[in-house]
Structure formats: structure tokens, C-alpha cells
Amino acid sequence: MDYMLQWRVLPLLTLLASFLFLFYVQNSSKSSYKECSLLPYQHYWITSKRIVTPQGVISGSVEIKEGKILSIVKEEDWQGKSKVGHIVDYEEAVVMPGLIDVHVHLDDPGRAEWEGFPSGTKAAAAGGITTLVDMPLNSFPSTVSQETLKLKIKAAKERIYVDVGFWGGLVPENAFNASALEALLNAGVLGLKSFMCPSGINDFPMTNASHIKEGLSVLAKYRRPLLVHAEIQQDSEIHLEAKDGSDDAHSYSTYLKTRPPSWEEAAIRELVAVTKEIRSGGLAEGSHLHIVHLSDSSSSLELIKEAKNGGDSITVETCPHYLAFSAEEIRDGDTRLKCAPPIRDAANKEKLWEALLEGHIDMLSSDHSPTVPELKLLDDGNFLRAWGGISSLQFVLPVTWSYGRKYGVTLEQLALWWSERPAKLAGQELKGAIATGNLADIVIWEPDVEFDLNDDYPVYFKHPSISAYMGTKLSGRVLATFVRGNLVYKEGKHAPAACGVPILAR
Ligand SMILES: NC(=O)N[C@H]1NC(=O)NC1=O
Ligand SMILES: [Zn+2]
Numbered sequence: 370m371d372y373m374l375q376w377r378v379l380p381l382l383t384l385l386a387s388f389l390f391l392f393y394v395q396n397s398s399k400s401s402y403k404e405c406s407l408l409p410y411q412h413y414w415i416t417s418k419r420i421v422t423p424q425g426v427i428s429g430s431v432e433i434k435e436g437k438i439l440s441i442v443k444e445e446d447w448q449g450k451s452k453v454g455h456i457v458d459y460e461e462a463v464v465m466p467g468l469i470d471v472h473v474h475l476d477d478p479g480r481a482e483w484e485g486f487p488s489g490t491k492a493a494a495a496g497g498i499t500t501l502v503d504m505p506l507n508s509f510p511s512t513v514s515q516e517t518l519k520l521k522i523k524a525a526k527e528r529i530y531v532d533v534g535f536w537g538g539l540v541p542e543n544a545f546n547a548s549a550l551e552a553l554l555n556a557g558v559l560g561l562k563s564f565m566c567p568s569g570i571n572d573f574p575m576t577n578a579s580h581i582k583e584g585l586s587v588l589a590k591y592r593r594p595l596l597v598h599a600e601i602q603q604d605s606e607i608h609l610e611a612k613d614g615s616d617d618a619h620s621y622s623t624y625l626k627t628r629p630p631s632w633e634e635a636a637i638r639e640l641v642a643v644t645k646e647i648r649s650g651g652l653a654e655g656s657h658l659h660i661v662h663l664s665d666s667s668s669s670l671e672l673i674k675e676a677k678n679g680g681d682s683i684t685v686e687t688c689p690h691y692l693a694f695s696a697e698e699i700r701d702g703d704t705r706l707k708c709a710p711p712i713r714d715a716a717n718k719e720k721l722w723e724a725l726l727e728g729h730i731d732m733l734s735s736d737h738s739p740t741v742p743e744l745k746l747l748d749d750g751n752f753l754r755a756w757g758g759i760s761s762l763q764f765v766l767p768v769t770w771s772y773g774r775k776y777g778v779t780l781e782q783l784a785l786w787w788s789e790r791p792a793k794l795a796g797q798e799l800k801g802a803i804a805t806g807n808l809a810d811i812v813i814w815e816p817d818v819e820f821d822l823n824d825d826y827p828v829y830f831k832h833p834s835i836s837a838y839m840g841t842k843l844s845g846r847v848l849a850t851f852v853r854g855n856l857v858y859k860e861g862k863h864a865p866a867a868c869g870v871p872i873l874a875r
């Protein structure tokens with residue numbers, strides 16, 4: 370090519386390449402929009418004989434348009450109504466608000482080999498969870514500042530299949546630094562979380578009552594909750610070091626003795642004293658305390674009931690593993706069931722169910738706290754050294770249903786414990802119920818379909834072998850999960866693109 374010709378052709382080629390590039394960018398963003406959902410409609414109806422609404426279970430249809438619930442029509446009012454849009458008929462399957470799990474450790478960034486945003490949120494979607502709130506610890510660094518929250522958001526971006534909010538950490542380092550806490554809250558955490566005993570994670574130290582009081586008073590201005598892991602180590606108990614390495618370390622009863630109910634009781638007593646102080650100081654407006662994963666259904670629960678009756682703004686959650694298992698049945702060396710506070714005896718479990726059914730326990734959460742199999746020490750079975758935490762994220766709906774049936778649990782109760790009340794705690798007023806104007810976060814499931822959690826079962830969270838539920842039979846199969854109107858999961862298949870969004874409080 371001669372020199373002059375090159376001069377004319379090159380700019381033309383560059384122009385052509387630019388056009389092609391722009392065309393590609395435009396179209397790839399268009400196709401990724403469609404990849405968010407396995408259903409190619411923006412306006413459609415979900416029909417079923419069993420739709421769980423705050424007004425009860427109805428037979429009818431839910432109209433969804435551009436991610437929101439546009440209307441809910443009962444079957445008897447359906448005739449004569451003009452039906453614009455596609456109809457998906459789920460017949461007898463249950464249509465319920467998507468679950469909101471307010472207590473999940475996704476460990477991303479920093480310990481993504483334990484769990485991760487893609488794996489954790491795929492598991493959530495397959496289990497009917499449409500929103501989860503990520504805990505500030507077990508990832509690295511811990512989410513204790515504006516900067517570390519940014520790292521979380523960056524790690525979550527375009528990698529989450531359901532919506533994800535974040536709790537920030539209240540730790541000694543930031544507790545007396547109101548401007549640091551405000552920066553973290555302004556950056557969008559939905560509230561703060563702290564520990565009253567060692568957390569098991571070095572960069573997440575425990576707090577005392579004065580840290581907690583400071584945290585609660587800053588949070589009150591934002592009307593966001595403080596979540597607390599309520600256990601305080603008591604002196605009188607057997608020393609871990611003395612027992613470690615002995616045969617006893619393989620027996621569950623040894624571990625159980627190391628964390629008696631008095632640990633929970635001491636923590637809750639102290640927390641209630643703090644809320645009383647805040648009230649007497651006239652600072653209670655907007656302040657809210659949430660106790661995570663209650664296991665002790667005796668004295669600790671009584672203290673919570675008293676405080677609630679006295680007008681304190683307190684809520685409490687428990688987890689499916691405390692409702693499904695009891696200490697008596699945990700085999701020696703089965704560290705899959707090690708968690709803190711520990712799973713207690715069968716009588717304690719019965720009382721937990723009673724408290725839940727009577728409304729003294731407000732909600733449920735998974736406390737999905739995974740690790741790698743090596744740290745669960747499954748081969749060795751040393752309860753004192755193994756990682757404490759139960760992997761369960763994908764299974765919480767069928768577990769609550771399967772174990773709750775014998776107590777007469779209703780679909781409305783499931784929606785209350787897993788959607789409505791968690792939505793309120795997380796400040797998500799457009800989520801948590803199938804109601805006109807809300808976001809279309811919905812799970813479709815078949816309560817009577819049983820399945821075995823065997824090795825062939827598709828589990829999406831990492832390391833299913835450490836989950837205490839593997840090897841059990843459950844009832845309640847999730848058919849489909851919709852997040853803001855996107856069908857993100859359908860019968861073993863996820864939408865191609867991860868279109869969940871980070872939820873930031875403002
Ligand atoms: N660090 C951490 O996730 N700890 C959790 N595990 C557990 O069993 N209880 C917890 O608080
Ligand atoms: Zn905890």
C-alpha cells in the first residue's frame with residue numbers, strides 16, 4: 370500500500386472499528402438486561418390457589434409490572450377483569466414473599482474460599498431467599514469502616530443473584546468514634562453488629578456494655594438497629610485448654626458444657642440494663658436492639674420477655690438448627706453441628722418452638738457461617754478446636770417447614786418469621802410481603818414434595834459436606850424465585866446474569 374492510500378484508509382478503518390465497538394456495547398448491555406430473568410416478560414401475572422398475603426392465604430393472581438406488584442386479584446374477582454400480560458399458573462404451589470435472611474456470613478472478599486457472593490447468593494436463590502444481609506465478619510477485612518464497606522460493595526457488584534444488604538461492625542476501635550460510625554452509617558450499612566464474647570475472628574474484637582451504649586446512641590439518630598451476639602464468658606466454666614486434646618473433646622457434651630445458658634443470660638442481662646439506661650437518659654427514641662441466634666429458651670428468654678413487656682424496643686431471632694436438632698442426638702465427633710451458642714437439649718428445643726409460636730421470638734435467620742472442611746475437622750472430630758458455624762443457607766425454608774409441621778406451623782407464620790419481620794428489622798419497607806406497591810420478591814414452592822439431601826442433590830453454597838443437613842430428608846421444594854420481578858431461579862437453573870443489587874440505607 371502506498372503511503373497516501375494508507376493515510377486515507379486508516380482513519381476510515383478507525384471510524385468503522387469505533388462504530389462496531391459502540392454497536393457491540395449497546396447490544397451487549399441490552400442482552401445482559403434479558404439475562405437477569407428466566408422469564409422474558411416485564412408485565413405478567415402469577416396465579417395460584419395458595420398466595421400468602423398479610424390478609425391471609427388467597428386463591429388468585431398477582432400482577433407484576435417492571436419489578437413491582439401492581440395488583441392482587443382474588444379468584445372470585447378475576448372474571449371480567451381485563452388481563453394484560455402473560456399468565457404463569459402455579460396451580461396448587463404456594464406463592465409466598467421471598468425469604469429475607471438477616472444473618473448470613475458470605476466471607477467475601479478475603480475468605481472467599483469459605484463462601485462467596487456468587488455461590489452464597491445462588492444458594493439463597495435456590496432456597497427461596499430473595500434478600501440477605503451480610504454479616505461484617507469472617508470476610509477480610511471486616512466491615513467496620515466506610516472504606517471496608519466499599520470493598521464489600523465492590524466485591525458484590527454484578528456477582529450477586531439476590532439483593533444483598535450489609536451490617537457494619539461495632540468494635541472497640543470505632544465505638545467511641547462517633548464520626549467514624551456516622552461515616553459507616555452514611556455509606557449505607559443497614560445497622561451495626563457486635564459481639565460480647567470473642568468472635569473467633571482476630572480483626573473483629575468483642576465489645577463491652579459501654580461500647581454498646583455508644584453504638585446504640587449513634588444508631589438511634591439513624592433509626593437503625595444494633596444486632597448483638599449475646600454470650601459473655603463466665604469464669605466458673607471448665608477450661609477449654611484443660612480438655613483440649615483429651616478424648617472428651619470429641620464428645621458433644623464436653624463442648625456443650627463450655628458454653629452454658631448462663632453465658633447467654635449474663636449477656637442479655639447486661640444488654641437489658643443498657644437499654645434501661647438509655648431510656649432513663651431519654652435517648653431511647655429510634656434506638657433498637659436485636660439479639661441474634663437465641664439458643665437458651667429459659668432464663669435468657671424470660672429476660673427478653675420482661676424487657677419487651679416493659680416497653681423496650683427489642684427483637685430476637687433464633688435459627689433453624691436450634692429448632693431442628695438437640696444435644697442428645699449429636700454424635701461424638703460430628704462437628705458439623707458445632708455452633709455458638711450451642712444446640713442445647715431436647716427440652717430446650719421444645720421451649721424454643723413454644724416461644725416462637727407464641728410470638729416471643731420474632732423471627733428466624735440462618736446464621737449461615739461456613740468455613741473450609743479442613744477447619745471443621747471432620748476427620749478428627751475435636752469439638753473444642755473445630756470452627757463453630759452451621760452451613761444451611763439453601764435449606765432454611767424446607768427445614769423450618771419440615772420440622773415445624775409437627776407443631777402446626779402455618780404458611781402465614783413462615784411469612785411472618787422469614788419475610789415480614791426481617792424486612793422491618795432491615796428497614797426494607799418495600800419488601801417482606803405480597804402487597805400492592807411492594808417489590809416483586811416472591812418464592813414459589815411445593816410444601817408436600819419431599820427430597821433427600823444426598824450427594825447428588827444440587828447444593829450451591831460451598832462445601833456442602835460440612836452442612837449438618839446433608840443426609841437428611843426434607844419436605845418443601847422450591848420451584849421458582851423472583852427478585853424484583855426477575856425470575857432468578859427455576860427448577861435447578863439460575864438466570865445467566867447476576868442481577869441482584871447491593872442494598873444501601875440512606
Ligand atoms: N464468627 C462467626 O461466624 N461465628 C458464628 N458461628 C457460630 O456458630 N456462631 C457465630 O456467632
Ligand atoms: Zn454470632
Ligand SMILES: [Zn+2]
Nearest residue numbers: 472504736738
Ligand atoms: Zn453469625
